[in-house]
Amino acid sequence: MSEARKDDTILDVKNLQTVFFTNSGLFRAVDDVSFTVRRGETLAIVGESGCGKSVTALSVMRLVPDPPGRVVGGSVTLEGTDLLSLDEAEMRDIRGNRISMIFQEPMTSLNPVMRIGDQITEVLRLHQEMTAKEAWAKAVEMLRLVRIPEPDRRAHEYPHQLSGGMRQRAMIAMALACRPALLIADEPTTALDVTIQAQILALIVDLQKKLGTGLILITHDLGVVAQTAQRVIVMYAGKKVEEATVEDLFENPKHPYTRGLMASMPAVISFGAKTDARLNEIPGMVPSLTNLPPGCAFAPRCRLAVDRCRAEYPPLQEVDGDHFAACWRATELVGVP
Amino acid sequence: MSDQRPLLEVTDLVKHYAVRGGVLRRRVGTVHAVDGVSFSVGKGETLGLVGESGCGKSTVARAVLRLVEPSSGAIKLNGTDITGLSKAEMRPHRRSMQIVFQDPFASLNPRMTAGDIVGEPLAVHGLATGRAQQERVAELFAQVGLRADQMKNYPHQFSGGQRQRICIARALSLGPSLIVCDEPVSALDVSIQAQVINLLIDLQRKNDFSYLFIAHDLAVVAHISHRVAVMYLGRIVEIADKSELFANPRHPYTQALLASVPVADPKAKRLAPMVDGDVPSPINPPSGCAFHTRCRYVMDRCKVERPALVEAGEGHQVACWLNDGTGRPE
Numbered sequence: 305m306s307e308a309r310k311d312d313t314i315l316d317v318k319n320l321q322t323v324f325f326t327n328s329g330l331f332r333a334v335d336d337v338s339f340t341v342r343r344g345e346t347l348a349i350v351g352e353s354g355c356g357k358s359v360t361a362l363s364v365m366r367l368v369p370d371p372p373g374r375v376v377g378g379s380v381t382l383e384g385t386d387l388l389s390l391d392e393a394e395m396r397d398i399r400g401n402r403i404s405m406i407f408q409e410p411m412t413s414l415n416p417v418m419r420i421g422d423q424i425t426e427v428l429r430l431h432q433e434m435t436a437k438e439a440w441a442k443a444v445e446m447l448r449l450v451r452i453p454e455p456d457r458r459a460h461e462y463p464h465q466l467s468g469g470m471r472q473r474a475m476i477a478m479a480l481a482c483r484p485a486l487l488i489a490d491e492p493t494t495a496l497d498v499t500i501q502a503q504i505l506a507l508i509v510d511l512q513k514k515l516g517t518g519l520i521l522i523t524h525d526l527g528v529v530a531q532t533a534q535r536v537i538v539m540y541a542g543k544k545v546e547e548a549t550v551e552d553l554f555e556n557p558k559h560p561y562t563r564g565l566m567a568s569m570p571a572v573i574s575f576g577a578k579t580d581a582r583l584n585e586i587p588g589m590v591p592s593l594t595n596l597p598p599g600c601a602f603a604p605r606c607r608l609a610v611d612r613c614r615a616e617y618p619p620l621q622e623v624d625g626d627h628f629a630a631c632w633r634a635t636e637l638v639g640v641p
Numbered sequence: 642m643s644d645q646r647p648l649l650e651v652t653d654l655v656k657h658y659a660v661r662g663g664v665l666r667r668r669v670g671t672v673h674a675v676d677g678v679s680f681s682v683g684k685g686e687t688l689g690l691v692g693e694s695g696c697g698k699s700t701v702a703r704a705v706l707r708l709v710e711p712s713s714g715a716i717k718l719n720g721t722d723i724t725g726l727s728k729a730e731m732r733p734h735r736r737s738m739q740i741v742f743q744d745p746f747a748s749l750n751p752r753m754t755a756g757d758i759v760g761e762p763l764a765v766h767g768l769a770t771g772r773a774q775q776e777r778v779a780e781l782f783a784q785v786g787l788r789a790d791q792m793k794n795y796p797h798q799f800s801g802g803q804r805q806r807i808c809i810a811r812a813l814s815l816g817p818s819l820i821v822c823d824e825p826v827s828a829l830d831v832s833i834q835a836q837v838i839n840l841l842i843d844l845q846r847k848n849d850f851s852y853l854f855i856a857h858d859l860a861v862v863a864h865i866s867h868r869v870a871v872m873y874l875g876r877i878v879e880i881a882d883k884s885e886l887f888a889n890p891r892h893p894y895t896q897a898l899l900a901s902v903p904v905a906d907p908k909a910k911r912l913a914p915m916v917d918g919d920v921p922s923p924i925n926p927p928s929g930c931a932f933h934t935r936c937r938y939v940m941d942r943c944k945v946e947r948p949a950l951v952e953a954g955e956g957h958q959v960a961c962w963l964n965d966g967t968g969r970p971e
């Protein structure tokens with residue numbers, strides 16, 4: 305890691321391990337995952353349902369439900385502070401202040417019986433010295449910043465009086481009110497219509513640039529990744545299987561799973577494609593974490609699997625400058641799938 | 642593709658729901674769920690229906706299958722108007738139309754085995770029982786890529802993609818001529834979506850039935866459809882052959898919709914929303930062109946007069962006042 309990069313690193317996650325204790329035994333929802341986020345940078349985390357994206361985010365926020373879950377290894381360093389060593393009171397000072405998180409469903413963060421303006425005011429006064437009046441003014445300013453029309457009037461409304469897109473904006477306003485160093489957005493637009501998604505993504509990216517916030521964007525949509533991120537990590541069955549800059553990832557994906565995902569997407573740009581063209585499918589299904597095969601977890605679905613893959617887990621290795629993949633055959637794979 | 646008469650012809654379909662309020666449950670408004678929709682689907686053809694949440698796609702699907710009664714309009718299947726038919730008269734037509742829903746878990750009875758679920762329509766219609774039914778079900782399982790030994794398993798023992806295969810097998814069991822797919826892959830992971838889309842394409846090639854294919858994911862619709870209809874607030878605003886629609890969209894809403902899809906190419910960064918604001922409520926929708934509250938080309942006329950869906954090119958219909966009612970070339 306170069307010095308320059310180290311300097312503006314705001315989040316440094318190293319060898320994170322989060323497990324769940326369930327009836328069917330212990331499983332590793334996040335297994336040895338490392339990444340960094342720099343000031344003003346967007347890191348996308350992609351992967352299919354259950355691969356550990358949300359648990360990674362919740363681990364950083366120290367919000368993994370315990371029981372049944374627990375962070376059992378690694379470190380999470382935010383602006384020089386090791387979050388895993390903080391007690392809950394200290395952590396509460398950080399959440400909503402230095403790191404904020406937004407979710408797919410805005411009502412997970414909004415209080416249905418409180419006016420929007422009061423909710424933002426409350427967050428501000430919890431973390432900053434402000435009079436009620438100052439905080440209310442700041443709340444209205446935040447609503448204007450996220451382009452809610454008539455912010456003065458809207459601040460007096462309750463969440464149910466807002467449309468889905470507006471609620472998402474209000475949640476973003478609340479998350480950014482204290483100017484956090486890091487914003488984690490977990491599928492922020494998955495439930496929204498595509499025209500509204502475009503508005504919200506443009507808003508998030510724009511505000512992030514303006515405020516210099518680091519952003520972790522969790523999504524399963526490679527289109528969203530391509531349009532927003534600078535760097536990407538791909539997860540499969542709890543592990544990071546690939547990491548690259550967004551350009552490298554799309555031009556030269558190195559992990560067969562990433563390549564499979566890209567090839568299985570109906571291409572939006574080639575709208576003229578022949579109708580009965582079959583898509584390249586990834587055979588089989590996503591494995592259950594309680595029952596992972598030995599060796600590479602992707603081996604049962606991988607067309608390139610060899611004996612070694614089934615016996616030994618491939619370590620994450622730098623296959624190209626700043627491009628990492630966990631695959632025994634990554635260096636053989638070149639170009640767009 | 643269609644040659645002679647279309648398999649399905651929908652004309653001026655309207656479905657309104659009353660909104661009631663107050664203690665007396667008086668009618669206080671009307672949801673214009675579907676507001677005058679016309680289209681046809683040819684034999685062996687796939688018509689994609691796209692549009693944002695609440696625009697009326699599922700209501701169209703349910704009305705076509707007579708799962709909801711339309712407020713007005715005609716639905717012809719193979720030339721027969723089925724809108725006024727009694728339950729008994731509907732029976733033979735029921736066989737020809739099947740539906741596959743978005744949530745494969747909700748649409749499967751958890752206490753029935755997968756084999757019984759797929760075989761049930763055969764039994765209900767008295768087409769096969771006992772051994773013959775078992776054999777037919779095994780055949781259907783093979784067609785959708787499930788193993789015969791999985792017939793005795795229950796829905797919870799299958800993954801999401803496999804459950805959707807069960808739903809598809811059940812839809813196939815009566816040899817339908819039309820399968821309505823209402824968001825059939827929206828709940829599935831990307832890698833599994835591709836499997837189900839391929840299956841649907843393969844089955845159509847083999848059996849030559851038609852699909853009315855509903856999805857909000859434009860890429861999925863673009864991939865599987867021959868023709869595509871775009872809906873906005875209960876109306877079809879544009880309809881054309883797939884390649885024509887995506888290469889030369891003429892309705893400002895279609896253009897905005899296409900421009901909003903995030904392209905999986907970092908070099909084509911274009912996060913520029915083409916429309917502001919939210920979709921208005923279908924209760925008392927905007928007058929004139931329902932898109933006028935968000936359209937950047939809006940003219941006075943758009944606010945008062947509703948544009949009809951008219952021919953703007955070969956097989957290309959659009960409902961927009963621009964350029965004498967032929968929409969806006971991009």
Ligand SMILES: Nc1ncnc2c1ncn2[C@@H]1O[C@H](COP(=O)(O)OP(=O)(O)OP(=O)(O)O)[C@@H](O)[C@H]1O
Pocket residue numbers: 324326333351352353354355356357358359360369372373524593
């Ligand atoms: N509270 C919990 N108790 C038990 N298991 C859990 C809990 N939360 C998550 N898991 C499990 O941890 C694994 C990772 O889940 P996670 O929510 O991180 O997936 P994800 O990648 O965010 O998926 P999605 O795209 O569906 O949101 C899954 O197998 C999930 O079932």
Ligand SMILES: Nc1ncnc2c1ncn2[C@@H]1O[C@H](COP(=O)(O)OP(=O)(O)OP(=O)(O)O)[C@@H](O)[C@H]1O
Pocket residue numbers: 658659672673674675692693694695696697698699700701857923
């Ligand atoms: N039974 C009902 N009573 C009242 N309103 C209804 C009823 N069913 C549907 N609606 C309304 O009709 C409109 C169209 O709904 P519909 O389910 O057809 O939309 P859709 O395009 O399928 O949306 P989605 O993409 O969210 O599935 C919506 O505003 C919906 O709230």
Ligand code: SF4
Pocket residue numbers: 559560561600601602603604606607608609610613614618630631632633634
């Ligand atoms: S390690 Fe082997 S099985 Fe795993 S992705 Fe690479 S080639 Fe496929």
Ligand code: SF4
Pocket residue numbers: 892893894930931932933934936937938939940943948960961962963
């Ligand atoms: S009719 Fe008018 S408001 Fe409607 S899409 Fe065309 S230009 Fe826009």
Ligand SMILES: [Mg+2]
Pocket residue numbers: 357358359490
């Ligand atoms: Mg998640």
Ligand SMILES: [Mg+2]
Pocket residue numbers: 698699700823
């Ligand atoms: Mg629907």
